[in-house]
Amino acid sequence: DIQMTQSPSSLSASLGERVSLTCRASQDIGSSLNWLQQEPDGTIKRLIYATSSLDSGVPKRFSGSRSGSDYSLTISSLESEDFVDYYCLQYASSPLTFGAGTKLELK
Amino acid sequence: QVQLQQPGAELVKPGASVKMSCKASGYTFTSYNMHWVKQTPGQGLEWIGAIYPGNGDTSYNQKFKGKATLTADKSSSTAYMQLSSLTSEDSAVYYCAREDYWGQGTTLTVSS
Numbered sequence: 001d002i003q004m005t006q007s008p009s010s011l012s013a014s015l016g017e018r019v020s021l022t023c024r025a026s027q028d029i030g031s032s033l034n035w036l037q038q039e040p041d042g043t044i045k046r047l048i049y050a051t052s053s054l055d056s057g058v059p060k061r062f063s064g065s066r067s068g069s070d071y072s073l074t075i076s077s078l079e080s081e082d083f084v085d086y087y088c089l090q091y092a093s094s095p096l097t098f099g100a101g102t103k104l105e106l107k
Numbered sequence: 108q109v110q111l112q113q114p115g116a117e118l119v120k121p122g123a124s125v126k127m128s129c130k131a132s133g134y135t136f137t138s139y140n141m142h143w144v145k146q147t148p149g150q151g152l153e154w155i156g157a158i159y160p161g162n163g164d165t166s167y168n169q170k171f172k173g174k175a176t177l178t179a180d181k182s183s184s185t186a187y188m189q190l191s192s193l194t195s196e197d198s199a200v201y202y203c204a205r206e207d208y209w210g211q212g213t214t215l216t217v218s219s
Contacts, residue, residue: 044202044209045209046206046207046208087152091206094168095154097154098152
């Protein structure tokens with residue numbers, strides 16, 4: 001199975017700050033990576049698909065990129081509603097696998 | 108708009124089975140895979156498997172073979188996941204998801 005190592009597990013940041021979260025893939029996954037956002041009530045929403053494509057309706061402060069086997073989600077200027085949990089998901093190979101998540105906390 | 112409706116909770120006794128539902132609306136049910144995902148505090152998010160309702164083809168995570176069975180009813184646009192021989196390890200939140208939309212999740216509690 002492909003392991004997705006997500007870091008950091010938690011991140012404390014301020015409103016307006018720029019932050020980046022990272023997932024490292026244990027094998028080549030090409031561009032087959034999504035970023036998901038989970039609200040405290042459990043609601044899950046896809047933000048980014050295919051590494052860097054923004055889902056419809058997702059604010060442009062979210063962006064995705066890749067450098068080798070490292071995949072990043074960047075939030076350019078944090079807003080209050082961004083302080084929730086984030087997960088990466090690889091779908092290049094079965095079984096699909098997730099990162100362990102990043103909890104974004106307000107400093 | 109795409110919606111995936113799941114019951115909020117299920118309470119089942121150890122050793123029993125449960126069949127969870129996911130009713131799809133707002134799109135052509137038979138044209139998209141339906142995935143099922145388990146979430147627990149300890150293991151995080153785990154992909155259980157997927158079904159293509161158009162022809163019933165399924166794909167499972169080896170870890171869940173023998174535990175989960177995925178089916179789909181085209182007439183009601185509903186996907187189902189049956190979990191068998193339940194133990195406390197099966198207590199979790201279970202999500203159905205199209206590639207881009209997720210249901211709200213069903214909280215399964217296995218308890219006597």
